[in-house]
Amino acid sequence: MTERTLILVKPDGVQRALSGEILSRVEAKGYRLVAVELLHASREVLSRHYAEHEGKPFYEPLVEFMESGPTLAIVAEGERVIEGFRSLAGATDPTTAAPGTIRGDLGRHWPTAVIQNLVHGSDSPESAAREIAIWFPELSA
Template sequence: MQRTLVLLKPDCVQRRLMGEVISRFEAKGLEIVAMKMIRITPELSRQHYAEHVEKPFYRGLEAFITSAPVLAMAIEGLEVIRVVREMLGATSGLKAAAGTIRGDYSSSRQMNLVHASDGEEAASRELKLYFSEEEFCEFDSVMTPFMRAGDES
C-alpha cells in the first residue's frame, strides 16, 4: 500500500468540481484517509514548491495557490502514486487525454485543478506539510474484498 497527497486546487474549489474529482478516486477503489480544506499561505507554498521558488514562474504559481481554499487529501491504495497521476492526465489540460480529470475539466497548464505527489519521497515530504500523524484515519473498508483480490495487497 502507498499513500499520496492530493490537493484540489483553488480552481477546482471555485468551479465546484470537488465532488466530481473525489468521486473518481472513490470509484477507483482508493481510500481517502485524511481530508481538510485549508488556505495555503505564502510560507506553505514556498515549502511545498521549494524546487520552484527561484524560477520565473513561481510568483504566479504562489499567487494562484494562495488565492482561494484548497482541499488537501491523503489517499491510499495499491500503486496509488502512479494510479492517481494517470487519473489526472498530463499537466496541461489542453494536452491531457479525454477521460482523465484534467482532460475532462481543464484547459490550462496552471489552472489544472489537482496536484498529486510525483513519487514516494515527494509524497512523504508533502503529506507531512499538510497532515499530522493524528489526522490520518486508517480503517478496513468493507468494500476491499470487492475491489481487489486478497493476494493483491
C-alpha cells in the same frame, strides 16, 4: 504495495465546484481517503511545498494562484496510488490531457500567469512523504 499520496484540488477546482467530482473519481478508482481538509494555504505551507521551484520565473505566480482561494487537501491510500492518481489526473496541460482524465474532462487552458490544471498529485514515494508532512503533519511518522 500500499502507499499514500497527497492530492490537492487547487483553487480553480474548488472555485468551479469540482471537488466532489474529483473525490468521486479517486474513490471510484478504489483508493481510500485517509484525510480530507478544505483550507486556505498559507504562504509558509506553499513555500515549503514548492521549495524546489523557488527562484524560477513561474514560482511567484504559482504561489499567488495557490493563495487565491481554498484548496482541498487529500491523503489517499491504495495499491500504487501515486502512479494511479497521476494517470487519473492526466497530462499537466489540460488542453492535451487525454479524455477520461480529470484534466482532460474538466480542465481547459485559461489565459493566466501559470497553468490552472485543477489538481496536484505527488510524483514519488519520497515526494508524497515530504508533502504529506507539510499539509498533514499529524500523519507523519
